[in-house]
Amino acid sequence: MKSLKKFSLLTLLTALIIFSAACGGKGTNGSKEGTDKKDNPAQKTEELSGSLVISGSSAMQPLVAAAAEEFMAENPKVDIQVNAGGSGTGLSQVAEGSVQIGNSDVFAEEKEGVPADQLVDHKVAVVGMTAAVNPKVGIKDIKKEDLIKVFTGKITNWKELGGENQKIVLVNRPDSSGTRAVFNQFALDGATPAEGITEDSSNTVKKIISETEGAIGYLAFSYFTDDSVTPLAIDGVKPTEENVQSGKFPIWAYQHSYTKGEAEGLAKAFLDYLMSDNIQNTLLKEQGYLPVTKMKVERDAKGNQKDI
Amino acid sequence: MEKLLPAQNRLLKSKSSRLGGEFRGKLFVILCAVIMITATIAITIFLSTKGLQSFTKNGISIIEFLTSSKWDPTNKANPAYGVLPFIFGSFAVTILAALVAAPLGIGGAIFMTEIAPSWGRKILQPVVELLVGIPSVVYGFIGLTVLVPFIREHVGGLGFSLLSGMIVLAIMILPTITTIATDAMSSLPNHLREGSYALGATRWQTIRKVLVPAALPSLLTAIILGMARAFGEALAVQMVIGNVRDMPNSILDASATLTTIITLNMGHTTYGSVENNTLWSMGLILLIMSFAFILLIRYLSSRRKLR
Numbered sequence: 286m287k288s289l290k291k292f293s294l295l296t297l298l299t300a301l302i303i304f305s306a307a308c309g310g311k312g313t314n315g316s317k318e319g320t321d322k323k324d325n326p327a328q329k330t331e332e333l334s335g336s337l338v339i340s341g342s343s344a345m346q347p348l349v350a351a352a353a354e355e356f357m358a359e360n361p362k363v364d365i366q367v368n369a370g371g372s373g374t375g376l377s378q379v380a381e382g383s384v385q386i387g388n389s390d391v392f393a394e395e396k397e398g399v400p401a402d403q404l405v406d407h408k409v410a411v412v413g414m415t416a417a418v419n420p421k422v423g424i425k426d427i428k429k430e431d432l433i434k435v436f437t438g439k440i441t442n443w444k445e446l447g448g449e450n451q452k453i454v455l456v457n458r459p460d461s462s463g464t465r466a467v468f469n470q471f472a473l474d475g476a477t478p479a480e481g482i483t484e485d486s487s488n489t490v491k492k493i494i495s496e497t498e499g500a501i502g503y504l505a506f507s508y509f510t511d512d513s514v515t516p517l518a519i520d521g522v523k524p525t526e527e528n529v530q531s532g533k534f535p536i537w538a539y540q541h542s543y544t545k546g547e548a549e550g551l552a553k554a555f556l557d558y559l560m561s562d563n564i565q566n567t568l569l570k571e572q573g574y575l576p577v578t579k580m581k582v583e584r585d586a587k588g589n590q591k592d593i
Numbered sequence: 594m595e596k597l598l599p600a601q602n603r604l605l606k607s608k609s610s611r612l613g614g615e616f617r618g619k620l621f622v623i624l625c626a627v628i629m630i631t632a633t634i635a636i637t638i639f640l641s642t643k644g645l646q647s648f649t650k651n652g653i654s655i656i657e658f659l660t661s662s663k664w665d666p667t668n669k670a671n672p673a674y675g676v677l678p679f680i681f682g683s684f685a686v687t688i689l690a691a692l693v694a695a696p697l698g699i700g701g702a703i704f705m706t707e708i709a710p711s712w713g714r715k716i717l718q719p720v721v722e723l724l725v726g727i728p729s730v731v732y733g734f735i736g737l738t739v740l741v742p743f744i745r746e747h748v749g750g751l752g753f754s755l756l757s758g759m760i761v762l763a764i765m766i767l768p769t770i771t772t773i774a775t776d777a778m779s780s781l782p783n784h785l786r787e788g789s790y791a792l793g794a795t796r797w798q799t800i801r802k803v804l805v806p807a808a809l810p811s812l813l814t815a816i817i818l819g820m821a822r823a824f825g826e827a828l829a830v831q832m833v834i835g836n837v838r839d840m841p842n843s844i845l846d847a848s849a850t851l852t853t854i855i856t857l858n859m860g861h862t863t864y865g866s867v868e869n870n871t872l873w874s875m876g877l878i879l880l881i882m883s884f885a886f887i888l889l890i891r892y893l894s895s896r897r898k899l900r
Contacts, residue, residue: 343860370860371859371860371861371862372860372861373859373860373861373862373863373864373866373869374859374860374863374864376863377863377864377865381864396862396863396866397863397866397867397868398863398864398865398866398869399863454751459836459854459857459858459861460664460665460666460667460858460868461666461667461858461861461862461868462861463861466667477665477668480837480838480839481837482751482753482835482836482837482847483835483836483837483838483849483857484836484857485857489737489832492737493753496741496742497745497751497752
């Protein structure tokens with residue numbers, strides 16, 4: 286009886302080791318298979334297989350994971366794992382080659398310590414964002430110069446802007462956040478915001494704005510699903526999809542998927558899939574993003590905008 | 594089956610298997626010890642090298658890092674790396690939490706061991722164990738949805754404050770303090786109580802003048818272990834403290850701690866960048882602090898042995 290117990294324990298252990306070894310091996314084998322495919326274009330129509338590891342921006346994770354789900358449903362032999370660890374983590378990991386795709390909500394050029402020249406940018410979506418206020422503030426439109434004054438602490442009460450007599454409470458993002466970088470650059474023209482409550486998660490930011498009297502923060506369009514917070518129009522331009530696409534509304538950013546060198550094999554197939562009309566026109570909208578294919582303007586890493 | 598074997602074989606086999614068992618057992622425990630020690634040393638070395646990089650490689654002055662209160666790492670023209678407000682925030686919230694949790698926890702322990710050892714323990718013990726089991730993110734979420742609005746409406750300020758952090762942390766470290774304090778009180782030799790009663794002391798006098806002083810080193814250990822936990826807690830604090838980079842002026846001001854700044858920024862920064870390195874340096878400060886807490890505990894327990 287005793288030996289039987291011991292034996293079963295041993296078997297269990299061995300099984301565990303073999304299992305984990307197999308799992309570990311599968312990743313490398315799979316990706317190699319993926320790259321092999323590329324070398325032989327004749328086989329391209331053949332069924333895709335292998336595995337792909339994607340990491341990066343937590344804001345992009347739901348979108349990419351949802352796309353990966355559909356992609357895997359169409360290609361049952363493919364295994365895609367989408368991790369969220371933040372844009373910095375994604376860029377670092379793709380640069381050191383530990384993942385095949387690194388998602389980021391900022392240009393790699395803007396991040397320090399990343400070999401941006403080795404990474405290839407794939408802009409997969411556009412996200413529009415705007416300042417959001419507590420509905421009791423009583424303001425729906427703000428001039429850009431006033432917005433800057435609000436965020437830099439020069440205006441401290443909403444009545445100065447014709448709103449209610451409420452003290453302004455800023456809700457910021459962490460220093461290194463991509464959302465903060467975009468908002469500072471395109472809404473505040475590079476001004477450094479004054480100190481305020483700092484939260485990372487958009488859901489928490491929305492919750493704080495909706496519950497705190499006089500609060501202002503910034504959120505992506507996808508978070509304006511109910512009237513618990515009021516999105517602000519800037520200089521009379523409403524924060525809508527059309528205005529972002531035509532370039533009238535300034536606060537938007539690309540969602541990037543970076544690969545180290547040109548995308549190959551499975552990574553390329555997946556990125557192509559992300560750019561397909563199917564994903565761009567349906568899934569992106571469901572997830573609150575704007576299709577990158579419909580943009581009438583484009584931007585480079587320095588923030589210069591031009592028409593296409 | 595085994596009973597049919599001749600006695601000799603049976604004995605020999607059992608002897609060899611016993612020796613084998615001895616050896617395997619010893620090997621197993623030694624292996625466990627080695628793995629634990631290696632892991633600790635490896636983490637310490639890794640964190641030290643990573644944490645010192647911002648001073649050696651990026652040339653940030655340690656003095657400025659520890660004493661400046663200006664934190665602006667993303668400012669490209671004029672970055673500032675002063676973490677004093679976060680160190681202060683960590684200490685403030687930890688000490689405040691201990692101030693609340695220590696009397697509560699030790700009081701609960703005395704209740705369980707001295708006042709109502711039978712039914713009191715039966716009720717309080719599961720309650721305390723339940724508190725241990727609640728994950729910290731749940732504490733944070735309850736703090737965010739219940740505590741923060743409550744403080745905003747009834748006490749003042751924004752609600753995101755040292756006060757909220759203090760309350761959440763106090764509840765979180767309460768079980769640690771209560772459990773260790775209970776063990777300390779119940780392990781006191783009974784002749785202390787009997788001697789005290791024999792001298793005509795009342796129960797309260799016995800507790801206050803005899804039992805608590807006798808258990809004091811263990812009680813302090815309990816408090817410090819609780820503080821060590823509070824110092825390292827990130828998630829729950831992050832949700833209620835507001836994460837403001839300025840030095841707080843009052844208990845109702847929002848603040849930030851070392852752990853909240855690390856968790857907020859770690860994912861966004863790239864490996865090897867100055868900002869990432871400064872986060873590692875903050876981690877190193879946390880490690881040094883936890884070593885300090887452990888040294889303090891060892892000092893206290895050596896005092897306890899001397900008695």
